[in-house]
Amino acid sequence: MRLLVLGGTSFLSWRIARVAVGRGHEVVCAARGRSGSVPEGARLVVVDRDRPGAVDVLAGYGFDAVVDVATGALGWVLDALEVLGDRVRHWTFVSSVNAYADTATVGQGTDAPLCAPVLDRRHFELAELTVERYGGTKVASENAVRERVGQDRAFIVRPGVISGPGDQMHRFGYWASRFARGGPVVVPDVTDHPLQHVDVRDLAAWIVTAAERHRTGTFDAVGPVLDFTTVLRDAAALVGAPDLRLVPVAPSALLAAGITPWGGPRSLPFWLPTTMYGLVTHDPAPALAAGLPHRTLTDTLHSALADAPTHPLAAGLTAEDERVLLQ
Incomplete structure (x- = not known):
């Protein structure tokens, strides 16, 4: 199979290219090449x-399948479809659960209501990319893929x-690195708090398999629903720092201290x-x-520990933030 990965130099798109190369496929990665290198064995086309018309360079390659992980840019998706949509037998578009309008209802499926499509073709910079705009751009991109390649080729x-x-x-x-340092660790004092994730290695392998087997349709690419508090306790036990102690702090106290839910600095x-458990x-x-x-979970946590950056983490509390909370 000749596979085009629109991306291929970071995280999910890089992993998809690596899996495909490992299975013996011919892989071309189309990217600017600024985020990193493509996996060994893949070819980078810059x-x-x-830039308008940039995707035209790919028109003569004769790909069997395309994987597009475009974020925040309907124009990117439309340009790729215009050049390649009639030429490939299988098209994967990586969307997001942020495409759903309802963030509260638990247990939703792919038939749940979606965000209103955002039809602006521009590439939104990170500062412009609100949750609504991100989700709406994903919805518009999904629609464009289905309309151009048809349900029988779209994944x-x-x-x-x-x-x-x-x-x-x-x-x-953050959690793996913080537990490894030991000592008292601030955790949210919550019960019945759900957690759901998918490991990039599993998702990439599934996407490549879908292209190989011509799987189509729309899927929530998620793992089983876990209990957040249990995950934290299991992670702490796995890391095993001798003086590690979890210190639950009420959500109201965390919010009053300016601690952010979900991710990012001071989170x-x-x-x-609870209104976002959906x-x-x-x-x-x-x-x-x-x-x-x-x-x-053990495998994912081990990879997080091995992958811990030496520079400041993109999410979590600083030592000073935590010291103030514990006082």
Whole structure:
């Protein structure tokens, strides 16, 4: 199979290219090449999708399948479809659970209401990319893929949290690194708080398999729903720092101290208000039945520890933030 990965130099797209090369496929990665190198055995074609007509260089390659992980740019998706949509037998578009309008209802499936499509073709910079704009752009992109290649060639995947090696959001990375330092650790004092993720290695393998087997349809690419508090306790036990002690702090106290839910600076990663539990409780059964693998939490946590960056984490509390909370 000759596979085009629109991306291929970071995280999920890099992992997809690596899996495909490992299975003996011919892999071309179309990217600017600024985020890193493509996996060994893949070919990089330098393409800046912000430049009109840049994708035209790919027209003569004769790909069997395309994987597009475009974020925040409907124009990127439309340009690729215009050049390649009639030439390939299988098209994967990586969307997001942020495509759903309802963040509160637990147990939703792919038939849940979606955000209103955002039809602006521009590439939104990170500062412009609100949750609504991101989700709406994903919905518009999904629609464009289905309309151009048809339901019989389109594979739409909507991941939630993607964990594993190379995760620059550092959600598992924060907890694994923090537990490794030991001492008293601030955790949210919550019960029945759900958590859902998919490891990048499992998601990438599934996407390549879908291209090989011509799987189509729309799926929430999520793993089983876990209990957040249990995950933290299991992670702490796995890391095993001798003086490690979890210190639950009430959500009201965390919010009053300016601690952010979910992710980013001054946050406790994965912690959510109850009104957003719908984001991490999507029905995993259809994707699991369709072959999406799900590795153990131990494996994901070990990868987070091994992958811990030497520079400041993108999520979590600083030592000073935590000291103030503990006082």
